[in-house]
Amino acid sequence: MAFGRLERTKGEPPMSDINVTPLVDVMLVLVVIFIITAPLLASSIRLDLPRAEGTQPGDAPRFVTVVLDRTGQAFFNDQPVDAAGLESRLGAAAKENPETEIQLRADQTVPYGRVVEVMGLAHKAGLSRIGFVAEPAK
Template identity: 70%
Template sequence: MAFGRLERSEAPRPISDINVTPLVDVMLVLVVILIITAPLMASSLRLDLPQAEAAQPTDAPRFVTVGIAPQGHLFLDDKPVSAEQLAQGLARAAGRSRDTEVQLRADRTVPYGTVVEVMGAAQKAGLNRIGFVAEPR
């Protein structure tokens, strides 16, 4: 020891490793909060609902199938019909339910005009829901 001098020890080196303990603590707290609040998110209200005839689930949507063969022949629900019979059949289907869907199956060689005529007959009968049926590739 020299006169007026204090011996200095080397300062501790900084720790360069990442301390993951606080991260794990925070994550565990979040998991506990999630475990506690998850049952509260589900509805725990138990009701004894009344029963009624009108509360039945709706039936599957009704549809009629209209087919157009390559030669231009018309089919209603796979039965050959004329243009007048098609219009009458579509009107009957619309009379049963306005939500009836027309599933149009036309050959790829059918002229576009024929398809438009069938669509017009369906709309004239009051059926506005028209679906085009196609084969998957």
């Protein structure tokens, strides 16, 4: 140590790396904002479409209802039918439109075999779209 001079201790050198944590935070906030606002921007386009005589709105999908009550009795569009009548009505619905959907409503006490029989009649008639209707849980 020299007279009149103070020794300096070496401190930490300055950091030359960029801290990316704040950058990532800002980018994630921007991504969330874009995710939320993108659907709002896409649906805000308003069009005044031309009108034409020949255009028809699309037909709603056609469906028939088949109901099985507690006793296993079948109903086709709320009219009681036997097995032969159900098969003929399903065949007629399939001839009219093969994409007709069957909405099957069966009581919970109906045996599974009876439900499978009705499904087999529908498949035999040429209808493959079957929807099972149930009530939502409480």
